[in-house]
Amino acid sequence: MADVVLKTDNLCKSFGALKASSNVSLDLRAGEIHALIGPNGAGKSTLIKQIAGNFAPDSGTVELLGRDVTALDTVARARMGLGRTFQISALAMDYTVLQNAVLGALGGQGRVFRFFRNVMEDPALLEVACDALERVGLTDDAHRRTADLSHGQRRQLEVAVALTLKPKLFLMDEPMAGLGADGSHRLTGFLDGLREQAPILLVEHDMDAVFALADRISVLVYGQIIATGTAAEIRANAEVRRAYLGEDAAA
Amino acid sequence: AAAQADTKIGMITTLSGGGAGLGVDVRDGFMLAIEQDGRDGVEVVIEDDQRKPDAAVQIADRMIQSEKVDILTGIIWSNLAMAVVPAVTAQGVFYLSPNAGPSALAGKRCHPNYFNVAWQNDNLHEAAGAYANDAGLKNSFILAPNYPAGKDALTGYKRMYEGELSGEIYTKLGQTDYAAEIAQIRASGADSVYFFLPGGMGISFLKQYAGSGVDLPVVGPAFSFDQGILQAVGDAALGVKNTSQWNKDIDNPANAAFVAAFQEKYGRLPSLYASQGFDTANLILSALDKAEPADQDAFRAALKAAEFDSVRGDFRFGDNHHPVQDIYVREVIKEGDVFTNKIIATGLTDHADAYAGECKM
Amino acid sequence: MSLLSLQGVEASYGPAQALFGVDLEIAEGEVVALMGRNGMGKSTTIKTICGMLAASRGELRFDGHDLRQLPSHKIARLGIGLVPEGRRCFAPLTVEENLTAAARPGPWDFKKVAELFPRLEERRSQKAGSLSGGEQQMLTISRALMTNPRLLILDEATEGLAPVVRQEIWAAIAWLKTSAGLAILVVDKSLKELSAIADRGVILNKGSNAWEGRIGELPADMADRFLGV
Amino acid sequence: MMVTRESLLNWAMIAALLLVPLAAWSLDEPFIITLATKAAILALAGVGLNIALGLGGLISLGHAAFFGIGGYAMGILAAHAQNYEPLFEWPFLFEGSNQMPLIWLTAVVFSALAALVIGALSLRTSGVYFIMITLAFGQMLYYFAISWSAYGGEDGLSIWVRNEFPGLNTLDPIQFFAIAYVILCGALFFAARLARSPFGLALAAARQNEDRVEAVGLTPFTLRLTAFVISGAITGLAGALFADLNRFVSPTMLSWHTSGEIMIFVILGGVGRLYGPVAGAALYIVLEHLLGGISDYWQIFLGVLLLLIVLFARGGLIGAIAGREKAHG
Amino acid sequence: MTYILVLEQILNGLQFGIMLFLMAAGLTLVFGVMGLINLAHGSLYMVGAFAAAAVAGWTGSFLLALIASLAAAAAAGALMELVVIRRLYRRDHLDQVLATFALILIFSEGTRWLFGSFPLFLDVPSYLSGPVTLPGGIEYPLYRLAIILTGLAIAAGLFLLIARTRIGIQIRAGEADREMIAALGVDISKLYTLVFALGAALAGLAGALVGAIQSVQVGMGEPVLILAFVVIVIGGIGSIKGALAGALLVGMTDTLGGVFLPRLFTLFMEPASAASAGASLASMLIYILMAGVLLVRPSGLYGGSA
Numbered sequence A: 001m002a003d004v005v006l007k008t009d010n011l012c013k014s015f016g017a018l019k020a021s022s023n024v025s026l027d028l029r030a031g032e033i034h035a036l037i038g039p040n041g042a043g044k045s046t047l048i049k050q051i052a053g054n055f056a057p058d059s060g061t062v063e064l065l066g067r068d069v070t071a072l073d074t075v076a077r078a079r080m081g082l083g084r085t086f087q088i089s090a091l092a093m094d095y096t097v098l099q100n101a102v103l104g105a106l107g108g109q110g111r112v113f114r115f116f117r118n119v120m121e122d123p124a125l126l127e128v129a130c131d132a133l134e135r136v137g138l139t140d141d142a143h144r145r146t147a148d149l150s151h152g153q154r155r156q157l158e159v160a161v162a163l164t165l166k167p168k169l170f171l172m173d174e175p176m177a178g179l180g181a182d183g184s185h186r187l188t189g190f191l192d193g194l195r196e197q198a199p200i201l202l203v204e205h206d207m208d209a210v211f212a213l214a215d216r217i218s219v220l221v222y223g224q225i226i227a228t229g230t231a232a233e234i235r236a237n238a239e240v241r242r243a244y245l246g247e248d249a250a251a
Numbered sequence B: 001a002a003a004q005a006d007t008k009i010g011m012i013t014t015l016s017g018g019g020a021g022l023g024v025d026v027r028d029g030f031m032l033a034i035e036q037d038g039r040d041g042v043e044v045v046i047e048d049d050q051r052k053p054d055a056a057v058q059i060a061d062r063m064i065q066s067e068k069v070d071i072l073t074g075i076i077w078s079n080l081a082m083a084v085v086p087a088v089t090a091q092g093v094f095y096l097s098p099n100a101g102p103s104a105l106a107g108k109r110c111h112p113n114y115f116n117v118a119w120q121n122d123n124l125h126e127a128a129g130a131y132a133n134d135a136g137l138k139n140s141f142i143l144a145p146n147y148p149a150g151k152d153a154l155t156g157y158k159r160m161y162e163g164e165l166s167g168e169i170y171t172k173l174g175q176t177d178y179a180a181e182i183a184q185i186r187a188s189g190a191d192s193v194y195f196f197l198p199g200g201m202g203i204s205f206l207k208q209y210a211g212s213g214v215d216l217p218v219v220g221p222a223f224s225f226d227q228g229i230l231q232a233v234g235d236a237a238l239g240v241k242n243t244s245q246w247n248k249d250i251d252n253p254a255n256a257a258f259v260a261a262f263q264e265k266y267g268r269l270p271s272l273y274a275s276q277g278f279d280t281a282n283l284i285l286s287a288l289d290k291a292e293p294a295d296q297d298a299f300r301a302a303l304k305a306a307e308f309d310s311v312r313g314d315f316r317f318g319d320n321h322h323p324v325q326d327i328y329v330r331e332v333i334k335e336g337d338v339f340t341n342k343i344i345a346t347g348l349t350d351h352a353d354a355y356a357g358e359c360k361m
Numbered sequence C: 001m002s003l004l005s006l007q008g009v010e011a012s013y014g015p016a017q018a019l020f021g022v023d024l025e026i027a028e029g030e031v032v033a034l035m036g037r038n039g040m041g042k043s044t045t046i047k048t049i050c051g052m053l054a055a056s057r058g059e060l061r062f063d064g065h066d067l068r069q070l071p072s073h074k075i076a077r078l079g080i081g082l083v084p085e086g087r088r089c090f091a092p093l094t095v096e097e098n099l100t101a102a103a104r105p106g107p108w109d110f111k112k113v114a115e116l117f118p119r120l121e122e123r124r125s126q127k128a129g130s131l132s133g134g135e136q137q138m139l140t141i142s143r144a145l146m147t148n149p150r151l152l153i154l155d156e157a158t159e160g161l162a163p164v165v166r167q168e169i170w171a172a173i174a175w176l177k178t179s180a181g182l183a184i185l186v187v188d189k190s191l192k193e194l195s196a197i198a199d200r201g202v203i204l205n206k207g208s209n210a211w212e213g214r215i216g217e218l219p220a221d222m223a224d225r226f227l228g229v
Numbered sequence D: 001m002m003v004t005r006e007s008l009l010n011w012a013m014i015a016a017l018l019l020v021p022l023a024a025w026s027l028d029e030p031f032i033i034t035l036a037t038k039a040a041i042l043a044l045a046g047v048g049l050n051i052a053l054g055l056g057g058l059i060s061l062g063h064a065a066f067f068g069i070g071g072y073a074m075g076i077l078a079a080h081a082q083n084y085e086p087l088f089e090w091p092f093l094f095e096g097s098n099q100m101p102l103i104w105l106t107a108v109v110f111s112a113l114a115a116l117v118i119g120a121l122s123l124r125t126s127g128v129y130f131i132m133i134t135l136a137f138g139q140m141l142y143y144f145a146i147s148w149s150a151y152g153g154e155d156g157l158s159i160w161v162r163n164e165f166p167g168l169n170t171l172d173p174i175q176f177f178a179i180a181y182v183i184l185c186g187a188l189f190f191a192a193r194l195a196r197s198p199f200g201l202a203l204a205a206a207r208q209n210e211d212r213v214e215a216v217g218l219t220p221f222t223l224r225l226t227a228f229v230i231s232g233a234i235t236g237l238a239g240a241l242f243a244d245l246n247r248f249v250s251p252t253m254l255s256w257h258t259s260g261e262i263m264i265f266v267i268l269g270g271v272g273r274l275y276g277p278v279a280g281a282a283l284y285i286v287l288e289h290l291l292g293g294i295s296d297y298w299q300i301f302l303g304v305l306l307l308l309i310v311l312f313a314r315g316g317l318i319g320a321i322a323g324r325e326k327a328h329g
Numbered sequence E: 001m002t003y004i005l006v007l008e009q010i011l012n013g014l015q016f017g018i019m020l021f022l023m024a025a026g027l028t029l030v031f032g033v034m035g036l037i038n039l040a041h042g043s044l045y046m047v048g049a050f051a052a053a054a055v056a057g058w059t060g061s062f063l064l065a066l067i068a069s070l071a072a073a074a075a076a077g078a079l080m081e082l083v084v085i086r087r088l089y090r091r092d093h094l095d096q097v098l099a100t101f102a103l104i105l106i107f108s109e110g111t112r113w114l115f116g117s118f119p120l121f122l123d124v125p126s127y128l129s130g131p132v133t134l135p136g137g138i139e140y141p142l143y144r145l146a147i148i149l150t151g152l153a154i155a156a157g158l159f160l161l162i163a164r165t166r167i168g169i170q171i172r173a174g175e176a177d178r179e180m181i182a183a184l185g186v187d188i189s190k191l192y193t194l195v196f197a198l199g200a201a202l203a204g205l206a207g208a209l210v211g212a213i214q215s216v217q218v219g220m221g222e223p224v225l226i227l228a229f230v231v232i233v234i235g236g237i238g239s240i241k242g243a244l245a246g247a248l249l250v251g252m253t254d255t256l257g258g259v260f261l262p263r264l265f266t267l268f269m270e271p272a273s274a275a276s277a278g279a280s281l282a283s284m285l286i287y288i289l290m291a292g293v294l295l296v297r298p299s300g301l302y303g304g305s306a
């Protein structure tokens, strides 16, 4: 079996009477894209937040790269190599694209308490940042203000910032959301190549993308994983079709 | 021999914000005297200190450095005086205080060029303590705000007062609600209340006290019962005894003329502060008759002699350049529609202050 | 006569011009799809219609009223219901309060909306901010319906929804068209569903009209050029 | 670096702040020099606040605490030096000091310490709650100072003569101005470097999007706390100078009005503009000075003017003159 | 110390809390609903008190004076909103701070210009003056009881208005997303003017009610303003319930602290310095309380997310 980079064990999380995660156990292995799908409100984002460290689970554990990180905060997990994109773009909107990327590089390098050197002229940081922008295809936009970017470009920038951290795995919450057809295509192609570098836990409602990319798919319904398998297996699963895909999805 | 050269007097006082009433009165009293005198060659420049110590210090600097004033006056508040006076006198300029008399300036830090025309801060409180003895009060409840002037006030009262204390409270500076204190007074078994709560604090206290049903005699310094604020206290103040070195019914020609002229010019009764401003100006004018400020020793001697017609009647300076004077007890009455005071007794006679001994000059 | 009519509309965000002359007509009861790649001005067009962004040039009329003269809330009261991009439900309010805030008299009320989206009935007193994405989307559609509009504008209303829910929403839109007779302006990236439901498609490119017609008849090269499919 | 309108304006401003007192010196108008000194010192306080406020987005309404601590550092050291009463005798005998460098060091250290404590507690909150909790800490110190009778309480502490600086006559207005001016320039230089440093980049990013900063593995809290401490220390230094300018320190320096005023300089000049506090402090002082003579009710005019500036000169003075675009990097 | 005195002091704390609530209610409404930091709220309090004092002086009627305070403050508030505040909603808090600070200067000095530098007279009407005896033998001023009851009634009314009525819901929706609520057909500008005028009227009423037992003078609003901010921050911004809880907590802490701390200090200090040290600590107490509450609950007792 390939190396397991991320593993959750019996995660439970309730909001009042609502069980947003109940006994969720899943893993992410090196080199794969593991898609997490499920109806709206099934608890996907809640799960992602527990993995990233925004929410503490009520019970259960999260293991990252073989280490129990349940007690660590978001920052510590990020430092361990957890790269992340948000469901709603989280970027420094007043900054240029390049500044956002340099920020990522700075985080990766970790030496932030320097008060005198000019950060935008630091060759080591710039190299990492430009490299990441290059990979997502934003080189030409490096000096635009992030607030002026289109939605799709912001998504690309999020990935680029995550890349600067040289992450060991990615968490992506609906990266395709709001992208047009061409944007989705491009991103699909891009993520396809990314799995070599770091495996991805992908939450997505865009089934075209999910079926094209995922090595494995887990289906979360009412906080529980009801099925895990390859694209074909999931497509064929009657319960998944009923709860999530709908009848014409198999076509 | 009258001084011929121009004399410039700088007045730094509070003319804006909540405490402006006092500054306005001092200024109006002062200017009335200057105008009545009408001589050429005396120029007064007036500036608003906004009740901020740093503003006052800078205005003083400017008046000394740019306007080259010979004499400064006007400050209302002790903390501003403490900020300004030492620097002023250190630069060889005269300062005459028409209000504020902090103890340090009367004692250890007295200065030949500093004269206080009003009182040392403790004076009126001491008189109140003396009056309490005369009136047979044996168990006072005393309160004041928790700041230096407040502590001085209670210390001053206790210095003369011989009875027991049923309670001693320091309130928050600027406090507006006194229900808790009044409840404590009610429960304390006191036979009288002494309080020092200047400005709005006093108004609030008296109104609330009057509404509380507690019926003990109240004594205070003049500050809470002066012309400017009495109208705002209203009936609640009627009958209250307060101590003051001046009142409009002090019987001397200078005072009668002052009261009439002030009323005519400004359309209101003069206050304690106006009288102090008026006296300050007349003191300066009397000294100018004898010497120029540039001749420091002569001018100082002329000031010290204090040969002017004070509206208080007899007036002289002690060795520390603070007044030695009578302090009266007044009662709040209503004359027609107007609340005012009348003198009912003399609290202390020829009284100097307790810090004079510490002054080495 | 058309219900909504835009002619030569131009608009800018500060110094950056986003619309360079947009024309758009929607008749009573008609469903029109507004299409185009990311950043081509679809949402901007919608914002100018709703009065959230001032048009710098051109004509906007709804039912004979000149929209350029009216503030946002008056435009809405003429009968335009908006489901904005990015959901924008009132996060601190409950589901029910979100709907009450928008309600105006007419056939649509809480009961009828709850029939369309039963999930909202279950979440009735939950704060909108803690709803899942899909639930929020249902809420904003319902909220627009509660204003009882004559023209419903849906800007990416199926974004981030599960396929089943998406089907539900498309079904709901179809129902609104046929049974409720609403005019609808819809922006969405799913060409398949749009062509099934829309009477007409309008494609924007770089802030101006690039093509208009029945979606089924869109030439393949244009589809590639303007939509990237 | 590109020469923008803003940087030209900045140079003009800093030059004017130097030239005006020089001219006043040659014309023998010492008070103008004093005004300019005051402007420079208050601008310094503003530069300090601006690091927290403009760069870090931390709206502190409690910076008077640091300003006042700086002031009291001066007052206490100098008072003991004057009285010859030792400040403490253990571990070594210390009789206070009237040497500015030592006073400054004390002011910086103590205001930084205070900022560390206040910041560590306050930064658990955000937004308006942060504004108010910083105000609360400021008020605590204010009330403490009022009743701290050992050092004058509400009356404050008065020092007859200005403290000394080796090789200069600080009593000469122009020389004291020179000290304040040089320190201001130093602080501006430091703030400029800081804004472009790795720390500045991360700090400003935390202002714009906290989640993003966490996701790249940085802790917003530590960034902010560091900024708050730096900010407090600079404001504390300004406080020590201000007390020396007046030769006086009192609880007024700690009151929320003072916090408000420092904040007003920053806003008036333009939040996040490096030289904003310089423009703001200068304008405010000039207005106060010019309007004061007009009438007893001059504050009405001041109010109206301020109002017009906020409503119609967006981005503060510098924003209005140099344009809205902020220079980045 | 008898238990009667303790009870009486608790009542005093309650009453002081209610007074603070009257001031804080309007502030939290404007602050929470419109996201606006209005430093000039204290000026509206002052306007109310001055209007009441002026009308009471002319007519001698306290009731008319109260009505005048409501009307004058509401009018001043509406005017302020139309001319200045409305341009500030989209600005950040800092611009609001500066603009409303400027308004304080204008209002304060304007009032002084109109009414002079001396405090005005406003007194409790005879039918509300004097003490009443409560069960248990506590003598308590009738007027203060009236304030407690008025305050509680206003608290209940406001709570219902905001939580239950459609207008209240729309106001809160506007707070969350102003542009969106307008796009749904709600005239949010008018609503905001209304809310602002309502908040102002409450402040004005507070000024008049309190003015009768305090001094009506220029600048009277500022110390209360700070206290009101403390109250709403402790309670959680925008929450009427929070404002009430915060006000009572602050009122109790301040009153009881002021009474009991000096006594506590006498246990280990001599009386005069105990009185002074106790009073010093008491004056810091509410700020300590506020810092404490915020450290445990960073967005106040009833606040949502900050």
Ligand SMILES: Nc1ncnc2c1ncn2[C@@H]1O[C@H](COP(=O)(O)OP(=O)(O)OP(=O)(O)O)[C@@H](O)[C@H]1O
Residues within 6 Å of the ligand: A015, A018, A020, A038, A039, A040, A041, A042, A043, A044, A045, A046, A047, C130, C131, C132, C133, C134, C135, C160
């Ligand atoms: N803070 C919270 N308080 C109460 N309920 C919450 C909270 N956060 C989420 N929920 C509820 O938990 C459930 C799971 O939410 P979550 O956001 O994880 O769904 P999701 O699977 O990501 O859905 P979507 O695909 O629509 O984004 C939802 O029903 C939501 O309403």
Ligand SMILES: Nc1ncnc2c1ncn2[C@@H]1O[C@H](COP(=O)(O)OP(=O)(O)OP(=O)(O)O)[C@@H](O)[C@H]1O
Residues within 6 Å of the ligand: A147, A148, A149, A150, A151, A152, A178, A180, C013, C016, C018, C036, C037, C038, C039, C040, C041, C042, C043, C044, C045, C085
């Ligand atoms: N608030 C804004 N400020 C400045 N520019 C903006 C703003 N919103 C959009 N733009 C710009 O206006 C242009 C049109 O944007 P618009 O949002 O209308 O595109 P869209 O067609 O809706 O795209 P999408 O499919 O991504 O939603 C884009 O170039 C965008 O960058």
Ligand SMILES: [Mg+2]
Residues within 6 Å of the ligand: A044, A045, A046, A087, C132, C133
């Ligand atoms: Mg989600």
Ligand SMILES: [Mg+2]
Residues within 6 Å of the ligand: C042, C043, C044, C085, C155
């Ligand atoms: Mg769009």
